[in-house]
Amino acid sequence: MTRDVEHFRKKLEAEKTSLEEQLSQVGRKDPDNPSNWEAKPNERDVSQADENTVADGIEEFEENNAIVNTLETRLKDVRSGLDKIKHNVYGLCQVCKKEIETDRLEANPAARTCKEHMA
Numbered sequence: 001m002t003r004d005v006e007h008f009r010k011k012l013e014a015e016k017t018s019l020e021e022q023l024s025q026v027g028r029k030d031p032d033n034p035s036n037w038e039a040k041p042n043e044r045d046v047s048q049a050d051e052n053t054v055a056d057g058i059e060e061f062e063e064n065n066a067i068v069n070t071l072e073t074r075l076k077d078v079r080s081g082l083d084k085i086k087h088n089v090y091g092l093c094q095v096c097k098k099e100i101e102t103d104r105l106e107a108n109p110a111a112r113t114c115k116e117h118m119a
Contacts, residue, residue, distance in 0.1 A: 012081045012110065015074075016075065019075045023068060023072065026067045027072075037068050039065035039067075074110075078110045096114065100113065
């Protein structure tokens, strides 16, 4: 491959670190499966709370859960990109096996497909 794979490895590593930091703000590693994340449970004492406080806590948890799901999906893509670098198949379209355009990888270093197959 003619492109600078080390450049993209650094970009992916930086994004991985950023994603893990963002995830730790709204989630925690699943104790049963440390490679997965789950939304942090509400820390409020709701044993004697009114309905509005309980509803706010549920809404906050649901928002965190949506954020965790989005960030975790991206983190899996980034890890996949790093794994491809490790196995010398980084930057190849999963559909046609041709090289992914450099400008596409610059915009999304974890891209799995070339522009033609990005649908």
